[in-house]
Amino acid sequence: MKEPSIGPEVRSIERDDGVHLAAQISRGDGLTAVFLNGFRSDMSGTKARAMHRWAKRRGTGVLTFDYSGHGRSEGVFEECTVSTWIDDALRVISCVTEQPLVLIGSSMGGWIALHVALRLRSRVRGVVGIASAPDFLLELTSKRLDERARLDLAEHGVTYLPSRYGDGSYPITSRLLEDGRGLGLLHAPIPLTCPVRLLHGMADPEVPWELSTRLAGAIQGNDVHVELIKGGDHRLSKPHELERLFYWLDDVSAS
16 A cells, blocks of 8 residues: 555645635545535534544545635635535546545535535445535525525525624525525435445534434435434534544445
8 A cells, every 4th residue: 555645735626717726635545535514614624634634544535625615715605505515526526536435524515425426426435424414504594594684685685694603604695595495305315325424413503413314314225324422512523523433434435
């Protein structure tokens, strides 16, 4: 087995419209694990950085990147939708990877991972979800909108919801919500047969753990496991929680 690189290689991937996406890839053997961030998260986060440590220890490739409008990537957040970010993921993957893939999706990234897996099918060896939030714009965000927020959307095309994490409010646009309605997955069987592992905290204030059990039931394949962490929050970035993530990554990678 060849030696893994000392540190991740920084790449800039240009989209057809000229927007540049920032990515980091650690090269390795066998497969490439692709980490898909959550809504308003980026590759500087704890889990994304932990992925590179796991990859170095295992000798596996790993790709982390920022969607447009996030982190070090270009683009205006308010002009983006989940479809934009799915396309970003497909663009980056196609430009910098050739090996079989394991997709790791955190929160919204779990939704994106499912769509990427459905597009790439034969290249995807498995999917690992962390507090997966498929259909969150329909299932969660829309239900948080009060009368004032709906009025703002009708008049201005955007409203702002407060964050629990002290990083200010974040914009929700009409185009984001409309796009999300066309990307729903939980209303029908999801034609995935690769191994799927879903990790969710039972004290998650953002995405109820029941969404992961619903997702497990919707996936057509039988190789699906759900692990619930009592007391675990939405981020699942504590050391013992990351160890559970690494356990499932090793399990899926071995498959």
